Amino acid sequence: MIERLTLIGVGMIGGSLALALRQGGFCGEIVGYDRDIQALQKALESGVIDRYAEDPCAAVSGAEVVVLATPVRAVEAICRTLRDCLAEETVLTDVGSVKGDVVRAVVAGFGRLPQNFVPGHPIAGKERSGIEAASADLFVGRRVILTPVAGTSAQAQRKVRLLWECAGSVVEDMALEHHDEVLAATSHLPHLLAFTLVASLSRLGESDEIFRYAAGGFRDFTRIASSDPIMWRDVCLSNRDAILNALNHFEHDLQGLSEAIAAGDGRRLLELFSNAKRSRDRFCH
Ligand SMILES: NC(=O)C1=CN([C@@H]2O[C@H](COP(=O)(O)OP(=O)(O)OC[C@H]3O[C@@H](n4cnc5c(N)ncnc54)[C@H](O)[C@@H]3O)[C@@H](O)[C@H]2O)C=CC1
Numbered sequence: 212m213i214e215r216l217t218l219i220g221v222g223m224i225g226g227s228l229a230l231a232l233r234q235g236g237f238c239g240e241i242v243g244y245d246r247d248i249q250a251l252q253k254a255l256e257s258g259v260i261d262r263y264a265e266d267p268c269a270a271v272s273g274a275e276v277v278v279l280a281t282p283v284r285a286v287e288a289i290c291r292t293l294r295d296c297l298a299e300e301t302v303l304t305d306v307g308s309v310k311g312d313v314v315r316a317v318v319a320g321f322g323r324l325p326q327n328f329v330p331g332h333p334i335a336g337k338e339r340s341g342i343e344a345a346s347a348d349l350f351v352g353r354r355v356i357l358t359p360v361a362g363t364s365a366q367a368q369r370k371v372r373l374l375w376e377c378a379g380s381v382v383e384d385m386a387l388e389h390h391d392e393v394l395a396a397t398s399h400l401p402h403l404l405a406f407t408l409v410a411s412l413s414r415l416g417e418s419d420e421i422f423r424y425a426a427g428g429f430r431d432f433t434r435i436a437s438s439d440p441i442m443w444r445d446v447c448l449s450n451r452d453a454i455l456n457a458l459n460h461f462e463h464d465l466q467g468l469s470e471a472i473a474a475g476d477g478r479r480l481l482e483l484f485s486n487a488k489r490s491r492d493r494f495c496h
């Protein structure tokens with residue numbers, strides 16, 4: 212149990228964490244700061260936060276833990292603002308989908324790496340954004356990856372681990388570079404494929420008709436194309452190299468598929484689809 216937690220970025224992920232921690236009795240008071248005053252008002256009215264401050268330094272004053280839950284490219288400027296007012300003993304953590312660039316941004320903002328900064332990433336979410344989409348059970352049974360770096364305080368890590376366990380998550384540690392490579396392939400690439408497929412189809416002449424006749428498979432495949440564009444722009448800018456690697460690898464395999472279709476190579480197609488089905492059936496069960 213901690214006395215006060217401050218949330219910077221009161222959106223879907225931050226709001227869900229606040230609801231979960233309140234339900235789990237992790238903190239006495241939850242203070243919010245967001246650049247969007249309407250988000251703060253809604254969060255207050257719906258009981259997600261206890262109060263808000265219109266100034267980041269006022270928001271973090273007296274906080275035992277501060278959680279950064281904004282799109283990742285906002286982190287550097289926020290840390291620059293907190294540089295002279297965040298107490299040395301306050302534990303700082305984040306929820307960003309990219310870890311290497313967030314650590315760089317924290318170092319750039321503070322002019323050093325605060326020992327009490329613990330980079331984190333919940334592998335749970337949804338395609339909706341904003342405080343209205345927050346839910347208390349979002350993280351239950353889901354993984355949270357922490358990517359501590361050399362010098363990260365063990366005590367701060369323990370506190371952040373307890374926070375996520377209180378929200379119902381299973382916490383794992385991972386090397387930062389490995390995190391960015393794995394998530395580029397398993398999360399960033401699928402989101403980019405879904406965005407590109409929908410954008411590409413919607414540019415076709417009869418796109419209204421195409422979408423009218425789209426079956427369940429289209430809906431399943433493209434749900435995540437309804438995700439927040441700002442968040443995904445930031446992920447692409449922040450994890451450029453790992454995403455480009457994943458895209459190159461995928462382009463190569465897509466080329467192989469085109470060639471098999473063009474050559475009428477049924478054996479190759481059957482082999483490809485059977486391998487994919489076997490892999491998915493195994494990891495989904
Ligand atoms: N959406 C998802 O499924 C998941 C998202 N994440 C990460 O969580 C973070 C937040 O994502 P969501 O909650 O989905 O987004 P969201 O759009 O629901 O919430 C972001 C909030 O940050 C605020 N904000 C933006 N710039 C700001 C700034 N400079 N100062 C203060 N507040 C600012 C916005 O007004 C908004 O209320 C992102 O870094 C994302 O990579 C992590 C796991 C899953």
Ligand SMILES: O=C(O)C(=O)Cc1ccc(O)cc1
Nearest residue numbers: 308333334335336337338435
């Ligand atoms: O909506 C979904 O299924 C997601 O995959 C959500 C998601 C988006 C970004 C993350 O960093 C983690 C989870």
